[in-house]
Every structure is written in C-alpha cells, then in structure tokens.
Amino acid sequence: MLQKLRDRTSGWVATIIIALLMVPFLFVIDQRYMGGMGANNVAQVKAPPTWWEGAPKWWPASTLWEHREVGVDEFRQRFEQERMRVRQEQGEAFDPRAFETVENKRKVLDQLVDEKALQLAAERAGVVVGDAAVRDYIASIPAFQVEGKFDANRYQLALASQVPAQTPTQFELLVRDSLQQSLIPVGLGTSAFVTDAEFDRILRLSGEKRDVELALLPEVPEDTAAVDEAQIQAWYDAHPADFVRPESVTIEYVEVDGNSLPPAVPADEATLRKRYEDEKARFVEPEQRLASHILIRVEPDADAAALKAAEEKAQRLTAEAKAPGADFAALAKASSEDPGSRDSGGDLGWVERGAMVAPFEEALFSMQSGEVRGPVKTDFGFHVLQLRELKQGAQVSFEEAREELAREQAQVDRERAFSDLTGRLTDLVYQNPSSLAPAAEQVGLQVQKLGPFTREDTIGIGASPEVKKAAFSEALIEDGTASDPIQLGPEHSVVIRVIEHAPEQPRPLAEVKDQVVAAIRVDRRQAAAGAAADALAKRVQAGETMADVAASVGAQVMPLPGLPRGVPAPSPEANREIFAVAPPAEGKVAAGHFEMPDGRLALFAVTGVHPGDVAELQPEQREQLRKQFAQIDGAAAAEAYVRQIRKSFDIVIEESQL
Template sequence: MLQNLREKTSGWIATVVLGLLIVPFAFVGVSDYFQQTRERPVASIGAPPTWWADAPTFWPFSALWEHQDVTQRDFRDRFEQARQTARQEQGVEFDAREFESVDNKRKVLDALIDERVQGLWAQRQGIVVSDAMVRREIAQIPAFQRDGKFDLQQYRLAVRTLSPPRTEAQFEQLVRDGLADSMLRTSIGSSSFATASETSRLIALLGERRDVSVIALPAAQPDTAAVTAAEIDAWYRSHIADYRAPETVTLEYVELDASTLPLPVVDEAALRARYEQEKKRFVSDEQRQAAHILISVPAGAAASVDAAAREKATRLVAQARAPGADFAALARANSDDTGSKAAGGDLGLVGRGALAPAFEKALFEMQPGQVSDPVRTEFGWHVIRLGQVQQGNQETFEQARATLEKELVESGRERRFQELSTKLVDDVLKNPSVLAPAAQAAGLPLKTVGPIARGQGSGVIAHPLVQRTAFSDTAIQQRMVTDPIDVGNDHSVLIRVKDHAPARQLTLAEVRDRVIAAIRADRTLKAAQKRADAVVAQVKGGQSLAAVATAQGLAAPQVLTGVPRGAPAVAEGVAEGFFTAQAPKGQKPVGSKVLPDGRAFVFVVDAVKPGTAADMGGDPAVLSRQIGQLHGFVEVESMVRTLRRTYKVEVNEANL
C-alpha cells in the first residue's frame, strides 16, 4: 500500500497540485484553514495600497489591501457606552427595548466605522500622535487629578473602574485614536472659511424684514357633497398608513401613595421624649460680629515681603488699641480686603466654620471690643476686632413642637407605606397571576384602565416607567403582576396586563366615516386654495389688493411693516409665506397661505429690507467664523463619506 501511495504522489501531476495548494497557504496561512471558531467581526474595512489605488479586491490581490476589523467586543464596548450616556440623558424616559433596536445598533456601528475609516486614512497619510501628546492629554483629564495635579494611583484606579474596565495600555490607545480623529477634524476644519460676501449675504437673509399688505378671506364653507365609493376606496388606499389601530393594553393596578395615607396620631409624650433626646438640634450656634484689616501677602512671596506686612499689621494694632481709635476708618484707609474695606472691615455676624481656622480661633478667644494681635492666614496678616457676641439660643419645646410633629407624621407615613408595600408584595408572590386579593388584603382599591395606546392614560399610568412596563414583552406575554414601580417619593404602583391588542391595519369598513370626513376636509381646503389663487391672479393681473378686497366685500388690507422671519404675524404659519414668495425683477411678490382650518390669506410684499449686522445683534467676524466652522464640519463629513465609498466596508448585521 505504501508503494502505491508513493507512486500516486510522484510525477508532474502531483507536483502541480502541490504548487497550487502552496499559493493560498502563502497568502492566508495554514492556521486559517483550521481555525473554525474564530470570532467573526461586526464590520471589516479594507483599503487598497497607497501605491495601487485601483487594486482589485478579489483573491489573490486582496492580500495587498490593508484591513481593519470592528470586533464584536469593540462594538459591545461602544454600544454599552452609548447605552449609559442615553440612560443618563433621558432618565426615566430611557427605553431599554427601543435602545436595543437594529436601527440604533446600526447607528452606533456606523459611528464606529467612521472613526476607523478616519483613523486608517490618518495612518496612511502619516499623521502620528506621539506618546508625549497622549501623556499630556491624560494628565489634563480631571478624573485623574488630585488637588489639581495628575495622580498616577488615581489614574490607575479610574481606568480599572471604567465600564468596561480597561488596562492602561488600552485606555492610552483610546486616547491616541481620539487625538488622531480630532487632529484630522481640526486640520480640515481650520482650513475652512467664509468669504466676506458669503457672510454679508447670510446677514442680509437672516436679518431680512418685509413690509406686507395682507387680506383675510373667509373660511370656505364645509363640503357636504356626496362622496362616491370609488373616491372612498382611492383615498383609503393612498392614505392607508393613516388608518392603523395602535397597540393597546388594558391594565389593572394598585397605587400606593404615602401622601394619601391617613395621618398617624401624634402622641404628646412621644413628642416631648424626642425633644429631650434631640435638644442639641434646637440650639442656635453662637455668632460673633467681626471686623478686620487685611494686609495681603501674595502666595509664594519672599520672607521680606511677609515680614513687612506683619510689621505694618503690628503698627495698625497699636493704632486700633489707642484710646478713641476709629477701627472702621483705619480699615477703609489700610485694608486690602476689597469686599469689606468700604464697610470699615465689617464682616457681620459669623459662626464657627465660616472663616479661616486661625482667624476663627483668634475671634472666638477674644472679648467684645478687643483688638487682636496680627493673625496670619493664607491671605496675609489680619488685625481683628470683635464687636457684639450673640449667644446660642435653646429653643423651647413649644418652639420646636411644629418641627417635631411634622417629622413624626412623615416618619409614620413612611413606615406605614413600607408596611403596606411589603404586604402587597408578599401577597402578590403567593399568587402573582391576580392582583385583586392582594389589593383587598391591603385595603387598597383595585383600579382598571384601558384599552390605552402608548402615550395615553393619566396620573400614574402616564408615567414613562409605567408605560414602558405595561408595553413590555414580559408583562404582555406572562400577564403577571409586576414588581412595584417607583413613580415618586414614597409613591409606587403595581400593574397587571389584563388584555392586549397588537397594532393592526383597520379595514375600510371600520374607518369609512373617517375617510369620508377626510375627503370632504380635503375638498374644503382645495376650495379655499382655489379662491386664494383666483385673488392672487387678479393682483398679478394688475389690480390692487385693496381694489380686490373692496370688490369682494372684504376688509381693507392690513399693512404690516418690518416683519422679521418667524414672526407670529396675522396667524401661525402665515409669515412663512411672506418670505417664500418670489417675483420677477421689478414686480412685487404676491402669494397666499391656506391654513388647516380653511382660512386663507392673500398678501403682497411691498418692500424687502435686507438685514444688517446691527439687526443680527452680533459681530460679523464671529458669524464668519461660525460659518467657517460649519463648512469645516460639512467637509469632514463629506470626506468620511467619500472614504467609505473608496474603501471596502462590509457589515455583518448577524453579529450585532
């Protein structure tokens, strides 16, 4: 047998076969043929070699391309970061199920691909982020600082507690990638600019005002003509998306609100006992009226500067202690404290903890009217004078009673709320498929609401957490009582889905009346538009707006001057028509606007006043820079889109 094998593997045919097998092994390696469990990437990005921009992607030339993968771990990390950001921004409005949608995953993935495409381009262009730049950027991150300075231990701890945790090398690579991306955007964005004519044109448009004459046409009479079956069918088919029944649920629920629970009985003896236990709470702190003269000493000043300041403070102490001395006058003449200087150094009544430790120590050791020796703080040397002393005051039981009673009532309600909440949960756990027995045992009413669609309902049912829970797959499919849903301070609700109806397309028979009403409303608006168009034609034909109004028995035109963009002139949305109306050169723009309620307006633009820099209320140079920045942003986005078309990007949605 071995001899036969040797014969069959010899000769020119075997040599050719072996030669053909060597080629793919040379390009992809033997290991790839046996590595069946390798994780597939979420996306792959391929770039042709810089020296062969049109290199084909088919084998064997694909080995010449430069490739980068977005792994499943890369995507999961970025998606989790996006989830945390959305949860922080949206709060109770955050919908975990909606966030997990395929569209949202693609949005996150596309942003990640854009970053990789930019990074790959920057690398191929020789844009390099040095280690020094990375270190400098990390050192400036506040989360890694202690007392305003970079702290290595703080950095290592913070990196390990990131979500997901990272090594220092991984975090540094993230910073490096971010700097490369920002360098790319900055280099392209900073090269963009707005011309003077472009800025002037934008100012003229944004600040433009128009003088307008306008007449109001009466609302068209509601259409009552017959609607044929063919019209009904055609309207229904062309507007079929408007006739869908939304998903609905019918709920039963129990609401537990501490604020509605009966007030607990307040025991007088308990109030007095609590007062005796907490008497110290009702003692106001001693306060002292302080005045000072500050001779400031800059931080890091030489010893000679500090000595000179102390010497000056010593002289001021002697002057302040002299009989008949005016401390306030001395402070106004000598103090470096701009906040109290004008008030003669008066700081008012202060308690412990409000001042620098050394200042406070000296102040609370003095007697009224006494002037201290010079006191050194971080600000310099102080000369302190103590005015009146306001002793701490002990509130009587009667004075503290209202506070104690309120606290006892609130704690009693909170305790009762916790007891009822615990009892509700315990009873529900005995039979989680029904809510009525638990509600009855707790003495709480069982309420029912529905059918309601998403966003409907009032009170606690309108709360985002309740809505999200009510329409969750678990609540709908299992029909079990939910855990308590916290909707406020000591306020919760337990719900159970009794019935559920999925969203569905309504039949024509179900919405026939709605279709007929829509057709007639559309006819009414078209009639209003037709009448407005006829008036516009008369004005364009040479008649004045006033003459047309008189001929049709309408009120005289209303003249509006200096109407700015977005102004709520005449009626909501009418001013938009003023600025969209155009006319041949030398003629006044004429137009109309029909509102959804059937009212129509015809107008003539009498004058157009271009905006000026003063109208914009800003500096034209600032606006020019903003336009340039906008151009830069658009150019970067355009470049990324171009790169994505130039590179080969493959997305594996199955791996999301």
C-alpha cells in the same frame, strides 16, 4: 518522478485544473479569512485593492479586498454607552423600551461604520500617528490633569474606573486609532476658508430686508361633495399610519397610601421622654451674641495699595474704638461703609452661629462681652467688631418640647406603618408574582384595575410617568409578573401587573370610514384654498395691485416694510416662504402665499428687496463671522468626505445582529 509531475502540472491546463479544484474550498473555508462577514459581526466595510480601486463589487476576486468589521460586542458596548448618555440627558423621562428602536441602533451602527471607513481610508492613504502625538493628546485631556498638568496617578485611576476598566496600552491604542481616523476630516474642516466675495454675499443675504404686503385670505367653504368608495379605499391605503390603534395595556394594581392608613396610636409618656433624652442635645437654644461692626469695604479686584490703605484705616478705627470713653455707634455712623447697619450705629442685632461668614463668626464667638476687636478681614473688606452682650444657650425643658416630640413620633410611626405594609406586600408578591390577589388579601388591601390605556393617556395612576414606563416595559408585558413597588409620592406607592396588552395595529376601514371621509374633504378643501391662492398670486405678478386683488376677495392689505430675514414674523414658516421667492425685477413684484398657524392662507407680495449693508460690521465682528462661516464650510467638507468614503467602499449590514 518529481520532474515529470512538475512538467505535467505546468502550463494553462494545470492552471484551469487547480482553479477548478479550489472552487469547493470556497464553500467550506470560514468566510472571515476571505473577507466575508463572519458570525460575530454586525457590519463590514470593504475597499478594493489599491492597485485596482475601480474594481466592481461583483468582481470574483473581491475576497482580496481590504476590510474592517464592526463586531457584535463592539456594537453592543457602543450602544450601551449611548443608552447611558441618553438616560443621563433625559433623567426620569428616559424610556428604556422606547430607546430600543431599530432607528437608534442604526444610528449607532452608522457612527461605527463611519469610523471603520475613515480608519481604512487613512491606512490606505498612508496616515501614521506617532507616539509623541498620542502622548501629547492624552496629556491634554482635562480628566487626567491636576492643576492643569498631566498626572500619571489620575490617569491610572480614571482608566481603572471605566466600565469595563482599561489599561494604558488599550487606551493609547484607542487614541491612536481615533487620531488616525480623524486626521483627514479634521484637516479638511480646519483648512476651509471664505473668500471676500463669498463672505460679502453671505452678509448681504443674511442681512437682507424685504418690503412686504400681506392679505389674510377668507376661509374656503367646507367641502360637502360626495366621496365615493374608491376614493375612500385609496386614501385609506395611502395613509396607513393615520389610522392605527395605538399600543395599550390593562393593569391590575395594589395601592399603598400612607394617608389612608389608620392613624397611629399616640405615643405614651415614656416613649416621648426617652426620645427627649436621646435627642436632648437638639433641644438647646443656641448661643447668641449682640454685635456691632464698622466695615471698611474693599473691592474684589482692589490692588495691593488699596488693600493696605483700607487695612490701615481699619486699624486706626480699632484703636479709636478701644480708647476709654469711645462711642462705637458714633464711630460707625461716621466711618462705616456698610449701608445696612451704618445708620443704626453698626448694630447687627443678635447673631447666632452660621449667620455670618467664617472669619467674622470665628472672631465674634471668641470675644468677651464688651470687647472690641479688629481689623478682621473677610471678602467684603476689613471689620472692627464690638461684642455688646452675650446670651448663653439654654436647655429646652421636656414640657416645652413635648408637642414637637409627639408630632415627630406620630410621623415616625406613620412612616414605619407604611414601610412595614409595603414590605409585607412586596414579600408576598414575590412569592406569587403572577397574581396580586393573594398578597392583597393577606395585607387587607384591594386589587384594582385600570385600562386599557395608551402611552398618551393620563388616567388614574397611569398618568404617572413611572407607572407608564413600567406598564409598557418589555419585561412586564412578556412575563406577566408584578412590578417592584413604584413610588408615586411620599408614603404612596403601587405594585402593578399587566393583565392585557394590545400592540399597535391598523384599525379596519369600516371602523374609521368617517375619519377617512373627513380627511379627504379636508385635503380637498386645502387643495382648493391653495389653488385659489395661486391664482391670486399670479394676478399680482401679472401687474394687478395687491390692494385690488385683495379687495376682490374681501381681504385687507397689511404692509410690512423692512421685514428682516429669519425673524419669526408673521411666523417662522411665513418668513421662510417670503424670503424663498426670487427678488422681483425692477418695477415688478414677487408674490406667493403661506399658511397661518390657524390654517388660513395669506397672500403676500414682495415690493422691495434691501440687501444687508456690509459696511455696518466692525472689523472685529467681520473677522469673527468669517471664522464661523469657515467652520460651517469646514464641517460640511468633512461630512462630504465621509459620505464619499462610504460611497467608494462596499458596506454590508447584517440586520439580524442588531
């Protein structure tokens, strides 16, 4: 029986039958097992089998292609990391809603797709990363080092502090994948080189100077010709982004300003006395010491011999200063190397704690009146100290401190009143976040209205970046609830609620018709100016002198001999235009025109070209520049490799998952 079944299921007929039976399964089997996208993926990178790398994408057996997916969780984690990086980079200027754009998401996704493509290419090329390479790379990461050496405890703590935390095994896998992905592009980048001929050509071009003649052309008359309805409609349809009403919001808000609150009742005597007793230690005049010194200076990079000589000199001066009848001031004038105190006999005046470097202060405040001590070493050198007089700290009386205490207490009471009012307002708003009126009425404040205003407007409290960020946030716009208190300054805050929101939308043609007509006329005027400048440039290239051509339109010629490439003169754009024209043939000139910052056009003629002098570079500079050019070429080669990999693979993006 089995043999008969085997006989009847062999051959080409059976093959066709089995193939037909498999067709329905293609529609019920989870596509993740067959190389499909799957529900939890944002993108997929697929490569044809290595035994048929030229297989077309429409090939029925494309389910056998190798593939790598970018999962939703992986994408969201990377996007959140990018959000944190940008927030740290921009600080207070960071706008969470503005960051949530499709462009930013695609940028992050493209990076992940590149990584998957590189990983797939590396595996197909047989690239394998050994354990030793992974260990060496991890050990070289500064975050895992203590005093320049890898520290296992630091490594464990650093991984545990990540969000989410990682185990060493997870991190090692990440490093292994990264090394595998980067090995080929890094190899391409580091293997780049620049030949002598290429390098010399780059130097000649980068150091090139041109002799130029300029003529500022007169303004073209305003365009006053009629604009018909068809032209208006065509321009409006071709430039929709120019006629858009920007997104706007209208808000209501309650403002709490400490300066507008009733003045606090002056504190009574008992309150001030209690504050004085509680903070009595603060009202003490600091101990002061009248000091002089002799400095023997030591340079920071002094060797051991110089250090020893300075110390021995300071020791001799210390002995002389301690001798009976010694004149410390005379010694300081004769020997001190401190220009600030030498002429006054080393006098430093009254010194309080915290005014001097630590070793100096430690010695001075441990001395007795009249004592000489030294040498005392600091970063400046060796000091010989003399304590001439000591003034002990004294307690400041309540009467002397009363005015300061009253001022401080008034400030505390004002801050407390502001804090209490803000807290009461916030609590009441949380009870009814869909309206500010009930809360404002209970605390005796007014609800005010502002708007509509756009992101670019700077009116009232809407000029505050914090207010604007909250007003245009998705949460306040969609929910219609009140914000948390927004700090505008010291003792100044505001609670806002979005009451109207108008998204960005096209303005109707009837509303912007005058602007469209003005834009058409500006465009026609610019086109006329460009055509006139082109005609003048052709006359110069045909052989007329720049002076004659300029004079024909009432312009003057300004020579610019030896203009270097890349110099922003007359402007960066002008310099690029001047060096973009081909060098003129012998006895000829090259001409063109560019737009000045004020919109006027300038005619130019290149009368001479002077390549950079290769011999001017020193050998060290030449080698350094060669390395830089090689790095640029290497980076370009690595980028080209990634682009080629992406072209050779099939990349599918699931836009709905972004």
